[in-house]
Amino acid sequence: MNDSAESDPMTLRLRDPLLFLLGVESSIRRVLRSPWSLTLGLALVATASMAREYDAVSWLDAPQDLLGPFAASLVICTVLFIAVQICLALTGVKRDSKHSLIRDYRIFLTGYWMTAPLAWLYAIPIEVMADEMTSLRFNLALLSIVSIWRVLLFSRVIAIQFGLRLGATLTWILVPCMVIAFFAVLSAQLSMVSLMGGIRLTQTQQLLRSYQSTVAAGCFYGFIPVLIAALGSIAMSSRSKHRWEEIGRRNVPMRRSVWLWPAVSGVILLVAATFFQPQLMRSAKVDAMLRSGDINDAVAAMQSMGEDAFPVVWDPPPKYPDHRNLQPEIALVADALQAKNAERWIVDRLMVQADEIALRQEGWFEGTADLGYFQDYIVHREPDTIDRMLMALEKLRSLEVGDQETHDHRDELIRVMEAAREAAIQRREVEAGEFASGEEDEAGASATEAAESPES
Structure with missing residues (x-):
């Protein structure tokens, strides 16, 4: 971190994390080139986890839930990285030998973690402002928006990292994402609904099942077309003579002010948690008494x-x-x-x-x-x-x-x-x-x- 480089256009500035989320290429390059961005991304993942759980889970009784997004991010990011590396290998395009897998994975993980602030949208406490059905509809709509936004953004980040076209990386990312989403939704549906006579679902369960069915159908029927598009993009990339520049080795310094993003958001979420956590702790105690x-x-x-x-x-x-x-x-x-x-x-x-x-x-x-x-x-x-x-x-x-x-x-x-x-x-x-x-x-x-x- 270096505050003396005020005039350096390659210094990571306070506005860059926000512009990163909006897909601005110059900001994405600065973020990916900064050695501090991985730590910054980890801090943002922590705040995203707080945003998801501050009004839903008692941190005292279920602290492991705060680690869930971090563990899930590592697993999903690794799966996506392997998929992208396979696609890159299939193109047959020669890459600079200096681009090692470890370095590629570090930059890849940095880009994935830096999309975490999109989860701050989940912190909107809609449940205290509307009835149960309206809240669920709002949350499902928000989930859809964030998911689509994150896939598009991360595809652009990967395209910039490896010097590829957005159309190619989008299909490469969609294939494993659709598989993960399909089996996640299928597992959730099998745990909710009996396979024979079926239970009488509540209104919220009916809405949730309808949403899950739509997502599962979209992943199932869209998988083959997306896979064909991904194979086509691999073939086109292998024949293309033009490639954009990959992220180089130049390290970009970071201004101290950038740390205001996780610091301020963390403080706001902690203050918000003081209104919800006492209720959640009391409900957790009642749950424990009932189960015992x-x-x-x-x-x-x-x-x-x-x-x-x-x-x-x-x-x-x-x-x-x-x-x-x-x-x-x-x-x-x-x-x-x-x-x-x-x-x-x-x-x-x-x-x-x-x-x-x-x-x-x-x-x-x-x-x-x-x-x-x-x-x-x-x-x-x-x-x-x-x-x-x-x-x-x-x-x-x-x-x-x-x-x-x-x-x-x-x-x-x-x-x-x-x-x-x-x-x-x-x-x-x-x-x-x-x-x-x-x-x-x-x-x-x-x-x-x-x-x-x-x-x-």
């Missing part, structure tokens, strides 16, 4: 602190899907809510998708969205299992959990299960009769054989 079985204490804590003491967006356990832990049991939560005469907001918080979770906790994993499927297969369960399911649903009915549509659906489930229980009991009686008859026939046959024996 201290349901009465959790309900009492919620009643004593009041609704405003907890985050606007908060889904305490048990929740669907949660493959790691389905505790506590819905039936026990319902008992605690009745015993404590819990306020309505507590019931609504703790009983999201309660019907689905109650049946899942008794071994029914196929969901209840398809009542025909449910009716055809629930009859094959043991009467005792169906009895436990019915008891849980009756408790939910007494608490009036959910909206009118949920009430009607629950009533239909209870009707189907009562009929299934009677059928299961009859089936058990028939099987018991057939078993007893079989034993009598065997006893009679044994007696006949004994009577006809020569010894008798």
